[in-house]
Amino acid sequence: MDYWLGIDCGGTYLKAGLYDSCGREYGISRQVMPVLSDHPGWAERDMDQLWQGCCQTIQKVLHQCGVAGHQVKGIGISAQGKGLFMLDKQHRPLGRAILSSDRRATQIVTQWQQEGIPQQLYPITRQTLWTGHPVSLLRWIKQHQPERYSQIGSVMMGHDYLRFCLTGERGCEETNISESNLYRMAQGDYSPELARILGIDEIFEALPPIVSSAQVCGGVTAEVAALTGLATGTPVVGGLFDIVSTALCAGLKDEHTLNAVMGTWAVTSGIVEQVLDDEKHPYVYGRYADEGKYIVHEASPTSSANLEWVTRQCGEMGYDAINQAVNGLPKAGSDVMFLPFLYGSNAGLGMTSGFYGLQSLHQREHLLQAVYEGVIFSHMTHLNRMRERFTQVNALSVTGGPARSTVWMQMLADISGLPVELLQIEETGCLGAAMAAMVGGGVYTDFASAQQRLEHPSSLIMPDSSVQAAYQHKFQRYQFLVEALGSYQTRCESHFPQRSC
Known part of the structure; x- marks a missing residue:
């Protein structure tokens, strides 16, 4: 029997999954990949450790499924977007990788904003500027680590690095590098003018070189075959930005459905066939896996990772216990609010997290309910903007850890007023990557054909109109709080420019 291997390199885990040509999952292997933070706001990863973990994860999934290396007919890789993975001029890892949640370049991005650089770039790149963009991190390295900067031989992102390790061939995959601020969206190429600006x-x-998602970029080397159990020469395709993987698995084809990803990042995305000018918001565009299409999305690192942090501080609780505690309270019945900005904000670069409205009568379940609500409210910031672009939306497809909580998903349906579709797919990153390998191997002519064949069952949660008014009132209070704290942040920065507020 033939199999396709999908590797997913996320913010917390590295995963590998085996699938047949119909998209049926035969096994998943996971390994925690530590995020290293030696300084406030830094988020790094050891590149050698990542590659070793990748080899172990591949070896493990082959072993647990009883699959021989020669049965794997193709490999795809999905990974977090943005961030920075560098090789030196001898093609060796140049220090640690920097992840997209890293905030060391905050002052650089603030300076660029004051100089009007984002407005200069946006018509060309269709990107905003963020602290975790490759360009922001490269500028920081140039200023603070000039010797390291002078040694840069290759600029990559996560799946580009792992593909290089598998094949020895360098390349930057288009769905990811198109969102780097080094890529001209209309022309589909790099621009030295962007680097100069x-x-x-x-x-x-x-x-x-830029490579496409399903393009075969090389084969597994003999050395890697010995480390992993794969066969020498197994084709490896370009791969996917993980947001694109999820959109493919969610079956996004037109402008009637949006996809929400709830993980470390809160992402809302949709698929379009053209880039529009003079839009109300500076929507982020990227190249989609299918030629001639674009993915449009809004995103910020303000999602379910906040819950993981809060539960670690308050005493570990199982997911079932958390859901039971939240479900036992009146909906939107507490004055407690939570700003889910532990890892970054969608309300200003300097905004940080916190609870507001606490009184002595409140207990742990009120904190947990506020976290659930705060994460949804933050998602709504993006969803509401996207609905101004996607005016025909009638459903929201959701993936990520919170999708396993019917309590949390009912809250999302109630607050958004949209039916929430929950995919019955364990790992969309792995399946999307395997799908790219199938298209690259000729199993399917294109991604649309693969989507049609690989459709998976889903469940639907309908909104409860009886609680929408209560949620909307609390959402408005949340917005008032964000606005008030934004004013506080601005005053702090003007009075104490050298200190963090």
Whole structure:
């Protein structure tokens, strides 16, 4: 029997899954990948450790499924977007990788905003500027680690690095590199002018060739075959930005459905066939896996990772116990609010997290309910903007850890007023990556054909109109609180520019 291997490199876990040509899952292997933070706001990963973990995870899934290496007919990789994975001029890892949640470049992005750089770039790149963008991190390295900067031989993202390790071939995959601020969205290529505007002209020669999602970029080397159990020469395709993987698995084809990803990042995305000018918001565009289409999305690191942090501080609780505690309270019945900005904000670069409205009568379940609500309220910031672009939306497809909580998903349906569709897919990143390998191997002619064949069952949660008014009132109070604290942040920065507020 033939299999396709999908690897997913996320913010917390590295996963590998085996699938047949119909998308049936035969096994998943997972390994925690530590996030290293030696300084406030830093988020890094050891590149050698990541590669070793990848080899172990591949080896483990083959073993647990009883699959021989020669039965794997193709490999795809899905990964977090943005961030920075660098090789030196001898193609060796150049220090640690920097993840998209890293905030060391906050001052650089703030300076660019004051200089009007985002407005200069947006018509060309269709990107905002974020602290975790490759360009922001490269500029920071140039300023603070000039010796390291001078040694840069290749600029990559997560799946590009793992693909290089598997094949020895360098490349930057298009769905991911198209969101780097080094790529011209209309022309579909790099631009030295963009690097010049951002003050990082020198790295233009370090940009590997652009490859497409299903393009075969090389084969597994003999050395890697010995480490993993794969067969030498097994084709490896370009791969996917993990948001694109999820959109493919969610079956997004037109403008009637949006997809919400709830993980470390809160992402709302949709698929379009053209880039529009003069839009109300600076929507982020990226190239989609299917030629001629674009993915549009809004995102911020303000999602379910906040719950994991809060439960660690308050005493570990199982998911079932948390759901039971939240479900036992009146909906939107507490004055307690939570700002889910532990890892970044969608309300200003300097905004941080916190609870507001606590009184002595409140207990742990009120804190947990506020976290659930705060994460949804933050998602609504993106969803409401996206609905101004996608005016025909009638459903919201959801993936990520919270999708396993019917309590949390009912809250999302109630607050958004949209039916919430829950995919019965364990790992969309792995399946999407395997799908890319199938298309690249000729099993399917394109991603649309693969989507049609690989449809999976889903469940639907309908909104409860009787509680929408209560939720909308609390959502408005949440917005008032964010606005008030934004004013506080601005005053702090003007009075104490050298100190964090």
